Amino acid sequence: MSRSSLAEIISCLSGYDPDAVPVAQAQQIIHALAAPVDAVEKLALRSALGRVLAEDVISSIDVPQHDNSAMDGYALRGADLPAQDAATFRIAGTVLAGGAPAAPVATGECVRIMTGAPMPPGCDTVVPQEFTRDAGSGQVSVPAGAVKPGDNRRLQGEDLQAGKPALAQGRILRPADLGLLASLGIAEVPVRRRLRVAFFSTGDELRSIGEPLDPGCVYDSNRYTLHGMLSRLGCDVLDMGVVKDDPASLEAAFRSACENADAVITSGGVSVGEADYTKQMMATLGDVAFWKIGMRPGRPMAFGKIASGGKSAVLFGLPGNPVAVMVTFYFFARDALLRMMGAQAAPLPLLRVRSQAAIRKKPGRTEYQRGILSVAEDGRQEVRITGSQGSGILRSMSEANCMVVLHHEQSGVQAGDEVDVILFDGLV
């Protein structure tokens, strides 16, 4: 955990106003308070998918280990290629991938070679078999211009070199990384332990699935969106259910969450409502700031650290509205949790895409509108907003495949203007 307190971090900022915190300033404060967990575990390669690499991996071997062929064909000396017409080469032998290396090749000779087979000594070029013609008597004819010297040869160590870094610590291991580590013969990898995140919903109007929906009540959806987002991030989740808005239940829930997790996420109770003991409890248990952020949705939010039973945990008190909870998770909690996981994650790329229609927006706050990115009739990509953008309309999030980011200083958008977009999903 970081040694700085929230108050120390905030005191270094100029123009800090808890009632009008710009998104970028809130992100900066959150980033400064979150620090990586230090425990490391060793996992079998397959189990390390999605986990954060805890140490740099230095390659112990060259990959590939030998110069080898990129094509099925004939290996020869590039200097022997004909400048015009064609030249005939005597086939001195055959070399297969994984087979014994061929003997050195003399001028005017070639070796039948398969993709991946080691280059015979003296050869630097492979002519793909499609370009050659059987010239009879164990010979093959190669036309001028089919290849250049050095073509179709893969060099020793061109993928990974012995003694050089293969992967840097902090990387979230993707399928390609598992393959890369396998290509080095590595069976086990050191990864950071999973981050444990406890979450619960607050509000007397909330009902859990399976309970009758009493008049004026709603089913608790935030715990499901939070479960989904945290699981995708690779966190170990502790779902603590719905907690009633009374001081004793809230205190017990906050203490238990803090004692059992690295981070605690709550939803609801951070605005100015009457029955909100949540804010009171957060303030009692820790060093917590209550913000009104210059954004939409997700204006009220609490952030800080709470302590109980000799343990501390980073706290996110997210606003209750179902869209606000997702937006504040994506744009504040996500980065902090990645940092606590020890991940060196690059900022998400913003794509510039044409807006199909005008979008109203006031300067002085950041807006995250829900969008559908698609290919228009003219073949260009464009984005349209998913209808009503109310922060209680979860359908707007479910229908969207991206967020349209309308920046702090930006004003309204005209139809056809380009806007910044962040995609929800990528390839597997």
Ligand SMILES: Nc1nc2c(c(=O)[nH]1)N[C@H]1C(S)=C(S)[C@@H](COP(=O)(O)OP(=O)(O)OC[C@H]3O[C@@H](n4cnc5c(N)ncnc54)[C@H](O)[C@@H]3O)O[C@H]1N2
């Ligand atoms: N006078 C003011 N009123 C409100 C303000 C404000 O600045 N001044 N801010 C508004 C904004 S913006 C938001 S967001 C909400 C946030 O308030 P809370 O965090 O206190 O959230 P609640 O009041 O508990 O709930 C808001 C809304 O969301 C529904 N909700 C809550 N939790 C869940 C859940 N787990 N699953 C589904 N739906 C949930 C809840 O029923 C309310 O409808 O305050 C505004 N008001």
Ligand code: MOO
């Ligand atoms: O954060 Mo609130 O959901 O903007 O309305």
